[in-house]
Amino acid sequence: DTGVSQDPRHKITKRGQNVTFRCDPISEHNRLYWYRQTLGQGPEFLTYFQNEAQLEKSRLLSDRFSAERPKGSFSTLEIQRTEQGDSAMYLCASSPSTLYEQYFGPGTRLTVT
Amino acid sequence: GIQVEQSPPDLILQEGANSTLRCNFSDSVNNLQWFHQNPWGQLINLFYIPSGTKQNGRLSATTVATERYSLLYISSSQTTDSGVYFCAVERHQAGTALIFGKGTTLSVSS
Numbered sequence: 584d585t586g587v588s589q590d591p592r593h594k595i596t597k598r599g600q601n602v603t604f605r606c607d608p609i610s611e612h613n614r615l616y617w618y619r620q621t622l623g624q625g626p627e628f629l630t631y632f633q634n635e636a637q638l639e640k641s642r643l644l645s646d647r648f649s650a651e652r653p654k655g656s657f658s659t660l661e662i663q664r665t666e667q668g669d670s671a672m673y674l675c676a677s678s679p680s681t682l683y684e685q686y687f688g689p690g691t692r693l694t695v696t
Numbered sequence: 697g698i699q700v701e702q703s704p705p706d707l708i709l710q711e712g713a714n715s716t717l718r719c720n721f722s723d724s725v726n727n728l729q730w731f732h733q734n735p736w737g738q739l740i741n742l743f744y745i746p747s748g749t750k751q752n753g754r755l756s757a758t759t760v761a762t763e764r765y766s767l768l769y770i771s772s773s774q775t776t777d778s779g780v781y782f783c784a785v786e787r788h789q790a791g792t793a794l795i796f797g798k799g800t801t802l803s804v805s806s
Contacts, residue, residue: 625796
């Protein structure tokens with residue numbers, strides 16, 4: 584059973600560009616979560632999916648952010664018109680359901696120049 | 697919202713020493729997890745422990761849900777234990793998101 588995978592692992596982009604990240608959860612995990620982590624802080628929740636339905640979004644998820652999980656398997660997180668403040672580690676996690684452990688992927692480190 | 701406080705923020709140990717990390721939370725929780733974040737940023741699951749005591753090798757954890765705290769014990773520390781330890785909770789009757797503390801940074805020297 585492979586773990587959660589994320590792609591790319593690193594992304595450097597210029598301010599104003601759009602970026603898209605991919606997350607592949609552990610197979611048969613219904614729940615998929617996105618978090619963002621900035622230097623010296625713990626991860627902060629962005630959004631989560633139960634199968635293909637996006638059930639909760641944090642106020643951190645501005646209009647420039649969009650997430651999808653079209654077939655209830657992998658998910659994508661897109662950031663439009665990137666800003667320097669978007670520089671962070673973007674983490675994906677999955678779990679079988681609530682009241683179960685969340686397992687995290689290795690993250691995508693985004694640098695906006 | 698729920699507050700998660702971890703202490704101490706930083707800990708420096710000699711190899712072989714024991715340590716206790718603490719996590720206090722301000723409300724009832726469904727889920728509590730301890731993670732170790734390695735230097736490459738990977739969060740490694742240590743314990744899923746909403747209540748009670750668990751042990752895994754040199755590590756053990758105890759959560760006293762009624763008093764809203766959890767403790768992570770590391771015995772006979774090794775240099776590979778270095779990194780950041782996070783406590784994260786899932787709010788009771790709110791589900792879903794894990795709320796993380798700011799972490800304890802552990803440095804173990806040989």
